[in-house]
Amino acid sequence: MTVSATAAESVLVETPYGRVHVTDTTGKSPALVLMHGFPDDSRIYNQLTPHLAARRAVSIDFHGFGRSDRPTTSELLPGQRETELAAVLDARELDQVVLVGHDASGPVAIDYTLSHPTRIKRLVLMNTYYGHADTLRLPEMIRLFADPDLSPLADAIVAEPQMIQWLLAHTLRQFGYPDDNPPGVAAASIIPQFFGDADAPHALTAIRAWIATVFTELAAQDRRIATGALKALTVPVTIAFGADDTYLNPDLAQHLAGLFGHADLHLIDDANHWPQWDQPERTAQLILEHSERP
Template sequence: MHGFPDDSRIYDRLIPLVAPRRVVTLDFSGFGRSDRGPYAALQPGQREAELKAVLTALGIDRCVLVGHDASGAVAVNFTLDHAESVDRLVLLNCYYGDAPSLQFPELIRLLGDPDFTPLADALMDDPKMREWILAHTQKRFGYAVGDPDGVVAASVAPQWFGEDTRPDALVAIRAWTAALFPDLEIQNRRIADGELNTLTVPVTVAFGEDDPYLNPEVARHIAHHFPNATLHLIKNASHWPQWEQPEETARLILGNES
Protein backbone atom coordinates (compact mmCIF):
# COMPACT_ATOMS: atom_id res chain seq x y z
CA MET A 1 0.00 0.00 0.00
CA HIS A 2 1.03 3.58 -0.64
CA GLY A 3 0.80 6.73 1.45
CA PHE A 4 -0.23 10.37 1.17
CA PRO A 5 1.41 11.80 -1.93
CA ASP A 6 2.07 8.83 -4.21
CA ASP A 7 0.46 5.68 -5.62
CA SER A 8 1.08 1.99 -6.24
CA ARG A 9 3.93 2.71 -8.67
CA ILE A 10 6.31 3.14 -5.72
CA TYR A 11 6.57 -0.68 -5.85
CA ASP A 12 7.35 -0.99 -9.58
CA ARG A 13 11.03 -1.77 -9.02
CA LEU A 14 10.30 -4.28 -6.28
CA ILE A 15 7.54 -6.40 -7.83
CA PRO A 16 9.77 -8.38 -10.26
CA LEU A 17 12.04 -9.31 -7.36
CA VAL A 18 9.35 -11.25 -5.49
CA ALA A 19 8.17 -13.31 -8.46
CA PRO A 20 6.64 -15.83 -8.83
CA ARG A 21 4.67 -14.94 -5.72
CA ARG A 22 1.39 -13.16 -6.21
CA VAL A 23 1.75 -9.44 -5.60
CA VAL A 24 -1.17 -7.04 -5.31
CA THR A 25 -0.60 -3.29 -5.23
CA LEU A 26 -3.57 -0.97 -4.94
CA ASP A 27 -4.33 2.68 -5.52
CA PHE A 28 -6.50 3.99 -2.74
CA SER A 29 -9.59 5.86 -3.92
CA GLY A 30 -8.67 9.21 -5.41
CA PHE A 31 -5.04 8.25 -6.14
CA GLY A 32 -3.16 6.78 -9.09
CA ARG A 33 -5.38 4.92 -11.51
CA SER A 34 -8.41 4.85 -9.22
CA ASP A 35 -11.52 6.95 -9.73
CA ARG A 36 -11.46 10.52 -8.44
CA GLY A 37 -14.22 10.44 -5.84
CA PRO A 38 -16.32 13.45 -4.84
CA TYR A 39 -15.53 13.17 -1.13
CA ALA A 40 -13.76 16.05 0.60
CA ALA A 41 -13.27 14.23 3.91
CA LEU A 42 -11.87 10.84 4.78
CA GLN A 43 -14.12 8.78 7.01
CA PRO A 44 -12.52 6.92 9.96
CA GLY A 45 -11.60 3.41 8.84
CA GLN A 46 -12.14 4.18 5.15
CA ARG A 47 -8.70 3.09 3.97
CA GLU A 48 -8.92 -0.13 6.02
CA ALA A 49 -12.31 -0.81 4.44
CA GLU A 50 -10.86 -0.27 0.96
CA LEU A 51 -8.08 -2.75 1.72
CA LYS A 52 -10.61 -5.29 3.00
CA ALA A 53 -12.73 -4.84 -0.13
CA VAL A 54 -9.72 -5.50 -2.39
CA LEU A 55 -8.71 -8.65 -0.51
CA THR A 56 -12.29 -9.93 -0.53
CA ALA A 57 -12.81 -9.20 -4.22
CA LEU A 58 -9.59 -11.04 -5.10
CA GLY A 59 -10.34 -13.99 -2.84
CA ILE A 60 -7.23 -13.46 -0.70
CA ASP A 61 -7.77 -15.04 2.70
CA ARG A 62 -4.23 -14.52 4.04
CA CYS A 63 -1.40 -12.24 3.01
CA VAL A 64 1.88 -10.60 3.88
CA LEU A 65 0.70 -7.03 4.35
CA VAL A 66 3.09 -4.20 3.42
CA GLY A 67 2.40 -0.63 4.48
CA HIS A 68 4.48 2.43 3.64
CA ASP A 69 4.20 6.01 4.90
CA ALA A 70 0.58 6.76 5.91
CA SER A 71 -0.55 3.27 4.90
CA GLY A 72 1.66 1.84 7.64
CA ALA A 73 -1.01 2.94 10.09
CA VAL A 74 -3.66 1.36 7.84
CA ALA A 75 -1.69 -1.89 7.85
CA VAL A 76 -1.38 -1.90 11.64
CA ASN A 77 -5.06 -1.15 12.19
CA PHE A 78 -6.11 -3.82 9.69
CA THR A 79 -3.84 -6.39 11.33
CA LEU A 80 -5.16 -5.58 14.80
CA ASP A 81 -8.73 -6.06 13.55
CA HIS A 82 -8.11 -8.98 11.18
CA ALA A 83 -5.06 -10.82 12.51
CA GLU A 84 -6.40 -14.05 11.08
CA SER A 85 -5.88 -12.62 7.57
CA VAL A 86 -2.25 -11.50 8.00
CA ASP A 87 0.67 -13.93 7.97
CA ARG A 88 3.19 -11.16 8.52
CA LEU A 89 3.13 -7.37 8.77
CA VAL A 90 5.84 -5.32 7.02
CA LEU A 91 6.18 -1.61 7.84
CA LEU A 92 8.29 0.64 5.61
CA ASN A 93 9.13 4.22 6.69
CA CYS A 94 5.82 4.88 8.35
CA TYR A 95 4.38 6.06 11.67
CA TYR A 96 1.93 4.81 14.24
CA GLY A 97 0.97 7.19 17.01
CA ASP A 98 3.23 9.85 18.44
CA ALA A 99 6.94 9.25 18.89
CA PRO A 100 9.56 11.54 20.47
CA SER A 101 11.56 11.81 17.24
CA LEU A 102 8.62 11.80 14.82
CA GLN A 103 8.69 14.67 12.34
CA PHE A 104 6.27 15.10 9.49
CA PRO A 105 7.42 16.93 6.37
CA GLU A 106 6.56 20.61 6.54
CA LEU A 107 4.22 20.21 3.59
CA ILE A 108 2.26 17.46 5.33
CA ARG A 109 2.03 19.40 8.59
CA LEU A 110 0.76 22.41 6.65
CA LEU A 111 -1.94 20.35 4.95
CA GLY A 112 -2.86 18.54 8.18
CA ASP A 113 -3.24 21.56 10.48
CA PRO A 114 -6.75 23.06 10.22
CA ASP A 115 -5.42 26.42 11.45
CA PHE A 116 -3.46 26.73 8.21
CA THR A 117 -6.22 25.66 5.81
CA PRO A 118 -6.55 29.10 4.13
CA LEU A 119 -2.79 29.20 3.49
CA ALA A 120 -2.79 25.60 2.28
CA ASP A 121 -5.71 26.36 -0.05
CA ALA A 122 -3.86 29.31 -1.57
CA LEU A 123 -0.66 27.32 -2.07
CA MET A 124 -2.39 24.30 -3.57
CA ASP A 125 -4.44 26.45 -5.95
CA ASP A 126 -1.26 27.95 -7.44
CA PRO A 127 0.60 25.42 -9.66
CA LYS A 128 3.87 27.34 -9.36
CA MET A 129 3.71 27.32 -5.55
CA ARG A 130 2.72 23.65 -5.65
CA GLU A 131 5.77 22.93 -7.78
CA TRP A 132 8.04 24.89 -5.44
CA ILE A 133 6.86 23.25 -2.21
CA LEU A 134 7.07 19.78 -3.77
CA ALA A 135 10.64 20.49 -4.90
CA HIS A 136 11.49 21.76 -1.40
CA THR A 137 10.13 18.57 0.15
CA GLN A 138 11.97 16.44 -2.41
CA LYS A 139 15.28 18.08 -1.54
CA ARG A 140 14.61 17.71 2.18
CA PHE A 141 14.24 13.95 1.66
CA GLY A 142 17.58 13.96 -0.16
CA TYR A 143 16.29 13.37 -3.69
CA ALA A 144 17.50 15.25 -6.77
CA VAL A 145 14.89 17.58 -8.19
CA GLY A 146 14.09 16.82 -11.81
CA ASP A 147 15.37 13.23 -11.83
CA PRO A 148 13.31 11.61 -14.62
CA ASP A 149 14.00 8.14 -13.24
CA GLY A 150 13.21 8.97 -9.62
CA VAL A 151 10.24 7.95 -7.54
CA VAL A 152 8.94 11.53 -7.45
CA ALA A 153 8.65 11.71 -11.23
CA ALA A 154 7.16 8.21 -11.43
CA SER A 155 4.65 8.29 -8.62
CA VAL A 156 4.48 11.57 -6.68
CA ALA A 157 4.31 14.32 -9.30
CA PRO A 158 1.31 12.76 -11.11
CA GLN A 159 -0.71 13.04 -7.90
CA TRP A 160 0.04 16.76 -7.68
CA PHE A 161 -0.29 17.75 -11.34
CA GLY A 162 -2.14 14.94 -13.12
CA GLU A 163 -0.93 13.04 -16.17
CA ASP A 164 -2.27 12.32 -19.64
CA THR A 165 -6.05 12.23 -19.27
CA ARG A 166 -5.96 11.47 -15.55
CA PRO A 167 -6.52 14.47 -13.24
CA ASP A 168 -4.51 15.26 -10.14
CA ALA A 169 -5.26 13.66 -6.77
CA LEU A 170 -5.32 16.87 -4.74
CA VAL A 171 -8.78 16.23 -3.29
CA ALA A 172 -7.68 12.81 -2.01
CA ILE A 173 -4.38 14.19 -0.70
CA ARG A 174 -6.17 16.98 1.16
CA ALA A 175 -8.73 14.56 2.60
CA TRP A 176 -6.13 12.09 3.90
CA THR A 177 -3.78 14.72 5.31
CA ALA A 178 -6.69 16.46 7.03
CA ALA A 179 -7.30 13.23 8.95
CA LEU A 180 -3.65 12.96 10.04
CA PHE A 181 -3.88 14.37 13.56
CA PRO A 182 -7.29 12.87 14.46
CA ASP A 183 -5.98 9.49 13.26
CA LEU A 184 -2.86 9.90 15.42
CA GLU A 185 -5.09 10.24 18.48
CA ILE A 186 -6.89 7.01 17.60
CA GLN A 187 -3.54 5.28 17.17
CA ASN A 188 -2.32 6.65 20.51
CA ARG A 189 -5.40 5.19 22.22
CA ARG A 190 -4.84 1.76 20.67
CA ILE A 191 -1.25 1.84 21.90
CA ALA A 192 -2.31 2.97 25.37
CA ASP A 193 -4.91 0.20 25.51
CA GLY A 194 -2.15 -2.35 24.91
CA GLU A 195 -3.51 -3.68 21.63
CA LEU A 196 -0.13 -3.70 19.87
CA ASN A 197 1.51 -5.50 22.78
CA THR A 198 -0.80 -8.49 22.37
CA LEU A 199 -0.42 -8.90 18.61
CA THR A 200 1.19 -12.26 17.81
CA VAL A 201 1.58 -11.67 14.07
CA PRO A 202 5.29 -11.35 13.13
CA VAL A 203 6.21 -7.75 12.31
CA THR A 204 9.11 -6.58 10.14
CA VAL A 205 10.00 -2.91 10.55
CA ALA A 206 12.28 -1.87 7.66
CA PHE A 207 13.19 1.78 7.24
CA GLY A 208 15.48 3.60 4.84
CA GLU A 209 17.95 4.97 7.35
CA ASP A 210 18.47 8.35 5.61
CA ASP A 211 14.86 9.50 5.98
CA PRO A 212 15.06 12.76 8.01
CA TYR A 213 11.40 12.66 9.02
CA LEU A 214 10.28 9.04 9.51
CA ASN A 215 13.73 8.31 10.83
CA PRO A 216 15.48 5.34 12.49
CA GLU A 217 14.37 6.43 15.96
CA VAL A 218 10.76 6.31 14.79
CA ALA A 219 11.44 2.80 13.48
CA ARG A 220 12.81 1.72 16.85
CA HIS A 221 9.85 3.31 18.65
CA ILE A 222 7.36 1.44 16.46
CA ALA A 223 9.18 -1.88 16.76
CA HIS A 224 9.22 -1.81 20.55
CA HIS A 225 5.40 -1.76 20.66
CA PHE A 226 5.17 -5.26 19.16
CA PRO A 227 6.15 -8.46 21.00
CA ASN A 228 7.26 -10.20 17.80
CA ALA A 229 9.05 -7.52 15.78
CA THR A 230 12.39 -7.31 13.99
CA LEU A 231 13.99 -4.00 13.03
CA HIS A 232 16.08 -3.39 9.89
CA LEU A 233 17.64 -0.12 8.75
CA ILE A 234 18.27 -0.08 5.02
CA LYS A 235 21.47 1.69 4.00
CA ASN A 236 21.62 4.19 1.16
CA ALA A 237 17.88 4.71 1.22
CA SER A 238 15.68 7.55 2.38
CA HIS A 239 11.88 7.56 2.43
CA TRP A 240 11.23 5.08 -0.41
CA PRO A 241 13.52 2.08 0.21
CA GLN A 242 11.39 -0.07 -2.09
CA TRP A 243 12.48 2.23 -4.93
CA GLU A 244 16.07 2.98 -3.92
CA GLN A 245 17.05 -0.44 -2.56
CA PRO A 246 14.46 -2.81 -4.04
CA GLU A 247 16.59 -5.95 -3.69
CA GLU A 248 17.14 -5.47 0.05
CA THR A 249 13.55 -4.42 0.62
CA ALA A 250 12.26 -7.44 -1.33
CA ARG A 251 14.48 -9.73 0.73
CA LEU A 252 12.96 -8.40 3.95
CA ILE A 253 9.41 -8.57 2.62
CA LEU A 254 9.99 -12.21 1.71
CA GLY A 255 11.07 -12.89 5.28
CA ASN A 256 14.76 -13.48 4.52
CA GLU A 257 15.94 -11.46 7.50
CA SER A 258 19.15 -13.24 8.47
Protein backbone atom coordinates in the same frame (compact mmCIF):
# COMPACT_ATOMS: atom_id res chain seq x y z
CA MET B 1 20.95 -8.32 -11.09
CA THR B 2 18.75 -9.03 -14.12
CA VAL B 3 15.12 -9.82 -13.36
CA SER B 4 12.46 -11.13 -15.69
CA ALA B 5 9.14 -9.42 -16.36
CA THR B 6 6.14 -10.65 -14.40
CA ALA B 7 2.67 -11.07 -15.87
CA ALA B 8 0.31 -8.55 -14.29
CA GLU B 9 -3.41 -7.91 -14.40
CA SER B 10 -4.73 -4.37 -14.03
CA VAL B 11 -8.25 -4.25 -12.56
CA LEU B 12 -10.70 -1.89 -10.90
CA VAL B 13 -12.27 -3.14 -7.65
CA GLU B 14 -15.60 -1.81 -6.42
CA THR B 15 -15.63 -0.35 -2.89
CA PRO B 16 -18.30 1.61 -0.99
CA TYR B 17 -16.43 4.81 -1.92
CA GLY B 18 -15.75 4.17 -5.59
CA ARG B 19 -13.46 1.97 -7.67
CA VAL B 20 -9.85 1.42 -6.67
CA HIS B 21 -7.18 0.33 -9.11
CA VAL B 22 -5.22 -2.84 -8.40
CA THR B 23 -2.23 -4.40 -10.13
CA ASP B 24 -2.12 -8.15 -9.49
CA THR B 25 0.92 -10.17 -10.59
CA THR B 26 1.04 -13.93 -10.94
CA GLY B 27 3.03 -15.94 -8.42
CA LYS B 28 3.03 -18.10 -5.32
CA SER B 29 0.89 -17.55 -2.25
CA PRO B 30 0.63 -16.03 0.25
CA ALA B 31 0.34 -12.86 -1.77
CA LEU B 32 2.18 -9.70 -0.86
CA VAL B 33 -0.31 -6.82 -0.63
CA LEU B 34 1.52 -3.53 -1.17
CA MET B 35 0.03 -0.22 0.02
CA HIS B 36 1.09 3.39 -0.46
CA GLY B 37 0.74 6.55 1.60
CA PHE B 38 0.59 10.19 0.55
CA PRO B 39 1.32 11.85 -1.76
CA ASP B 40 2.15 8.90 -4.03
CA ASP B 41 0.50 5.77 -5.45
CA SER B 42 1.20 2.10 -6.15
CA ARG B 43 3.95 2.99 -8.64
CA ILE B 44 6.35 3.40 -5.70
CA TYR B 45 6.59 -0.42 -5.96
CA ASN B 46 7.50 -0.49 -9.67
CA GLN B 47 11.16 -1.15 -8.92
CA LEU B 48 10.38 -3.72 -6.21
CA THR B 49 7.86 -6.07 -7.83
CA PRO B 50 10.24 -7.47 -10.49
CA HIS B 51 12.38 -8.79 -7.62
CA LEU B 52 9.29 -10.51 -6.18
CA ALA B 53 8.73 -12.47 -9.38
CA ALA B 54 8.20 -15.80 -7.64
CA ARG B 55 5.48 -14.38 -5.41
CA ARG B 56 2.07 -12.95 -6.15
CA ALA B 57 2.10 -9.19 -5.55
CA VAL B 58 -1.04 -7.08 -5.30
CA SER B 59 -0.46 -3.32 -5.27
CA ILE B 60 -3.30 -0.90 -4.54
CA ASP B 61 -4.05 2.67 -5.57
CA PHE B 62 -6.24 3.92 -2.75
CA HIS B 63 -9.40 5.79 -3.74
CA GLY B 64 -8.47 9.18 -5.14
CA PHE B 65 -4.90 8.23 -6.09
CA GLY B 66 -3.16 6.76 -9.12
CA ARG B 67 -5.59 5.17 -11.54
CA SER B 68 -8.43 4.87 -9.01
CA ASP B 69 -11.65 6.89 -9.16
CA ARG B 70 -11.46 10.44 -7.87
CA PRO B 71 -13.54 11.40 -4.81
CA THR B 72 -16.64 13.58 -5.00
CA THR B 73 -16.03 14.86 -1.46
CA SER B 74 -13.03 16.37 0.30
CA GLU B 75 -13.59 14.22 3.40
CA LEU B 76 -11.88 10.91 4.20
CA LEU B 77 -14.15 8.86 6.45
CA PRO B 78 -12.83 6.99 9.52
CA GLY B 79 -11.89 3.44 8.56
CA GLN B 80 -12.25 4.13 4.85
CA ARG B 81 -8.80 2.87 3.87
CA GLU B 82 -9.28 -0.34 5.85
CA THR B 83 -12.63 -0.88 4.08
CA GLU B 84 -10.97 -0.35 0.69
CA LEU B 85 -8.28 -2.87 1.62
CA ALA B 86 -10.91 -5.41 2.70
CA ALA B 87 -12.77 -4.96 -0.59
CA VAL B 88 -9.57 -5.69 -2.54
CA LEU B 89 -8.77 -8.79 -0.49
CA ASP B 90 -12.30 -10.12 -1.03
CA ALA B 91 -12.46 -9.26 -4.73
CA ARG B 92 -9.09 -10.88 -5.44
CA GLU B 93 -9.97 -13.90 -3.24
CA LEU B 94 -7.02 -13.43 -0.92
CA ASP B 95 -7.52 -15.46 2.25
CA GLN B 96 -4.21 -14.82 4.01
CA VAL B 97 -1.58 -12.30 2.93
CA VAL B 98 1.64 -10.58 3.85
CA LEU B 99 0.52 -6.98 4.33
CA VAL B 100 3.04 -4.25 3.47
CA GLY B 101 2.37 -0.71 4.66
CA HIS B 102 4.52 2.28 3.75
CA ASP B 103 4.25 5.85 5.06
CA ALA B 104 0.59 6.73 5.84
CA SER B 105 -0.59 3.23 4.93
CA GLY B 106 1.40 1.82 7.84
CA PRO B 107 -1.36 2.74 10.32
CA VAL B 108 -3.90 1.27 7.87
CA ALA B 109 -1.94 -1.99 7.85
CA ILE B 110 -1.68 -2.07 11.65
CA ASP B 111 -5.37 -1.28 12.24
CA TYR B 112 -6.53 -3.87 9.71
CA THR B 113 -4.25 -6.48 11.25
CA LEU B 114 -5.57 -5.71 14.74
CA SER B 115 -9.12 -6.27 13.46
CA HIS B 116 -8.38 -9.28 11.22
CA PRO B 117 -5.29 -11.04 12.62
CA THR B 118 -6.12 -14.43 11.10
CA ARG B 119 -6.06 -12.93 7.63
CA ILE B 120 -2.51 -11.58 7.92
CA LYS B 121 0.45 -13.96 7.86
CA ARG B 122 3.00 -11.19 8.45
CA LEU B 123 2.90 -7.43 8.81
CA VAL B 124 5.69 -5.48 7.09
CA LEU B 125 6.06 -1.77 7.95
CA MET B 126 8.33 0.55 5.96
CA ASN B 127 9.16 4.15 6.91
CA THR B 128 5.90 4.71 8.71
CA TYR B 129 4.52 5.77 12.11
CA TYR B 130 1.85 4.94 14.66
CA GLY B 131 0.80 7.39 17.35
CA HIS B 132 2.73 10.34 18.71
CA ALA B 133 6.45 9.92 19.34
CA ASP B 134 9.27 12.29 20.22
CA THR B 135 11.19 10.83 17.29
CA LEU B 136 8.40 11.47 14.73
CA ARG B 137 9.24 14.40 12.49
CA LEU B 138 6.39 15.18 10.13
CA PRO B 139 7.43 16.87 6.86
CA GLU B 140 6.64 20.57 6.80
CA MET B 141 4.26 20.20 3.84
CA ILE B 142 2.28 17.59 5.77
CA ARG B 143 2.03 19.89 8.80
CA LEU B 144 0.84 22.71 6.56
CA PHE B 145 -1.95 20.63 5.00
CA ALA B 146 -2.88 18.95 8.30
CA ASP B 147 -3.28 22.09 10.45
CA PRO B 148 -6.84 23.48 10.07
CA ASP B 149 -5.63 26.90 11.22
CA LEU B 150 -3.38 27.04 8.15
CA SER B 151 -6.09 26.03 5.66
CA PRO B 152 -6.31 29.53 4.09
CA LEU B 153 -2.58 29.41 3.33
CA ALA B 154 -2.84 25.85 2.01
CA ASP B 155 -5.80 26.86 -0.18
CA ALA B 156 -3.82 29.77 -1.62
CA ILE B 157 -0.85 27.54 -2.43
CA VAL B 158 -2.99 24.82 -4.03
CA ALA B 159 -4.68 27.46 -6.21
CA GLU B 160 -1.33 28.39 -7.78
CA PRO B 161 0.39 25.63 -9.81
CA GLN B 162 3.74 27.39 -9.52
CA MET B 163 3.43 27.47 -5.73
CA ILE B 164 2.54 23.78 -5.63
CA GLN B 165 5.54 23.04 -7.82
CA TRP B 166 7.83 25.03 -5.53
CA LEU B 167 6.46 23.40 -2.36
CA LEU B 168 6.75 19.92 -3.83
CA ALA B 169 10.29 20.52 -5.09
CA HIS B 170 11.31 21.89 -1.68
CA THR B 171 9.81 18.88 0.11
CA LEU B 172 11.50 16.39 -2.20
CA ARG B 173 14.84 18.12 -1.70
CA GLN B 174 14.37 17.92 2.07
CA PHE B 175 13.83 14.18 1.69
CA GLY B 176 16.90 13.93 -0.54
CA TYR B 177 15.10 13.25 -3.81
CA PRO B 178 15.46 15.43 -6.93
CA ASP B 179 12.14 16.29 -8.55
CA ASP B 180 13.60 16.60 -12.05
CA ASN B 181 15.16 13.14 -12.38
CA PRO B 182 13.03 11.25 -14.98
CA PRO B 183 13.79 7.73 -13.69
CA GLY B 184 13.17 8.73 -10.08
CA VAL B 185 10.32 7.95 -7.72
CA ALA B 186 9.19 11.58 -7.80
CA ALA B 187 8.57 11.61 -11.54
CA ALA B 188 7.07 8.12 -11.53
CA SER B 189 4.64 8.38 -8.64
CA ILE B 190 4.59 11.68 -6.74
CA ILE B 191 4.44 14.48 -9.31
CA PRO B 192 1.49 12.86 -11.15
CA GLN B 193 -0.56 13.08 -7.93
CA PHE B 194 -0.12 16.86 -7.93
CA PHE B 195 -0.41 17.60 -11.63
CA GLY B 196 -2.00 14.54 -13.24
CA ASP B 197 -0.65 12.60 -16.19
CA ALA B 198 -1.86 10.71 -19.26
CA ASP B 199 -3.51 8.03 -17.10
CA ALA B 200 -5.38 10.12 -14.53
CA PRO B 201 -6.09 13.65 -13.27
CA HIS B 202 -4.38 15.10 -10.21
CA ALA B 203 -5.10 13.71 -6.75
CA LEU B 204 -4.97 16.98 -4.78
CA THR B 205 -8.42 16.52 -3.24
CA ALA B 206 -7.52 13.03 -2.00
CA ILE B 207 -4.10 14.16 -0.76
CA ARG B 208 -5.56 16.97 1.33
CA ALA B 209 -8.42 14.83 2.63
CA TRP B 210 -6.05 12.11 3.87
CA ILE B 211 -3.52 14.54 5.35
CA ALA B 212 -6.33 16.41 7.14
CA THR B 213 -6.93 13.30 9.28
CA VAL B 214 -3.33 13.00 10.52
CA PHE B 215 -3.64 14.68 13.94
CA THR B 216 -6.99 13.05 14.73
CA GLU B 217 -5.67 9.64 13.73
CA LEU B 218 -2.47 10.05 15.75
CA ALA B 219 -4.62 10.60 18.85
CA ALA B 220 -6.74 7.53 18.03
CA GLN B 221 -3.57 5.48 17.56
CA ASP B 222 -2.31 6.62 20.97
CA ARG B 223 -5.50 5.25 22.50
CA ARG B 224 -5.05 1.87 20.79
CA ILE B 225 -1.46 1.68 22.00
CA ALA B 226 -2.65 2.43 25.54
CA THR B 227 -5.00 -0.57 25.47
CA GLY B 228 -2.04 -2.91 24.90
CA ALA B 229 -3.49 -4.15 21.59
CA LEU B 230 -0.21 -3.83 19.71
CA LYS B 231 1.76 -5.56 22.46
CA ALA B 232 -0.73 -8.43 22.41
CA LEU B 233 -0.67 -8.89 18.63
CA THR B 234 0.50 -12.38 17.70
CA VAL B 235 0.97 -11.69 13.98
CA PRO B 236 4.74 -11.46 13.29
CA VAL B 237 5.96 -7.95 12.45
CA THR B 238 8.89 -6.88 10.30
CA ILE B 239 9.97 -3.23 10.38
CA ALA B 240 12.21 -2.15 7.49
CA PHE B 241 13.22 1.51 7.25
CA GLY B 242 15.41 3.33 4.79
CA ALA B 243 18.27 4.42 7.05
CA ASP B 244 18.73 7.85 5.45
CA ASP B 245 15.18 9.11 6.08
CA THR B 246 15.45 12.15 8.38
CA TYR B 247 11.67 12.44 8.88
CA LEU B 248 10.41 8.89 9.43
CA ASN B 249 13.81 8.02 10.75
CA PRO B 250 15.73 5.12 12.33
CA ASP B 251 14.95 6.37 15.86
CA LEU B 252 11.26 6.28 14.98
CA ALA B 253 11.74 2.75 13.62
CA GLN B 254 13.16 1.73 17.00
CA HIS B 255 10.21 3.34 18.78
CA LEU B 256 7.76 1.60 16.46
CA ALA B 257 9.37 -1.78 17.07
CA GLY B 258 8.95 -1.24 20.81
CA LEU B 259 5.17 -0.88 20.45
CA PHE B 260 4.84 -4.58 19.57
CA GLY B 261 5.47 -7.61 21.73
CA HIS B 262 8.11 -8.67 19.25
CA ALA B 263 9.17 -7.12 15.96
CA ASP B 264 12.15 -7.67 13.69
CA LEU B 265 13.84 -4.32 13.00
CA HIS B 266 15.99 -3.74 9.92
CA LEU B 267 17.60 -0.56 8.59
CA ILE B 268 18.32 -0.52 4.86
CA ASP B 269 21.52 1.36 4.11
CA ASP B 270 21.74 3.78 1.17
CA ALA B 271 17.95 4.10 1.16
CA ASN B 272 15.81 7.09 2.07
CA HIS B 273 12.04 7.35 2.56
CA TRP B 274 11.25 4.96 -0.31
CA PRO B 275 13.56 1.95 0.27
CA GLN B 276 11.45 -0.12 -2.13
CA TRP B 277 12.62 2.25 -4.87
CA ASP B 278 16.13 3.11 -3.63
CA GLN B 279 17.20 -0.47 -2.81
CA PRO B 280 14.57 -2.71 -4.42
CA GLU B 281 16.62 -5.91 -4.54
CA ARG B 282 17.69 -5.67 -0.91
CA THR B 283 14.19 -4.69 0.22
CA ALA B 284 12.63 -7.56 -1.74
CA GLN B 285 15.08 -10.04 -0.26
CA LEU B 286 14.24 -8.84 3.23
CA ILE B 287 10.49 -9.12 2.65
CA LEU B 288 10.76 -12.54 1.04
CA GLU B 289 13.03 -13.98 3.72
CA HIS B 290 10.67 -12.94 6.50
CA SER B 291 7.40 -13.72 4.73
CA GLU B 292 8.53 -17.31 4.08
CA ARG B 293 9.21 -18.02 7.75
CA PRO B 294 6.74 -20.35 9.47
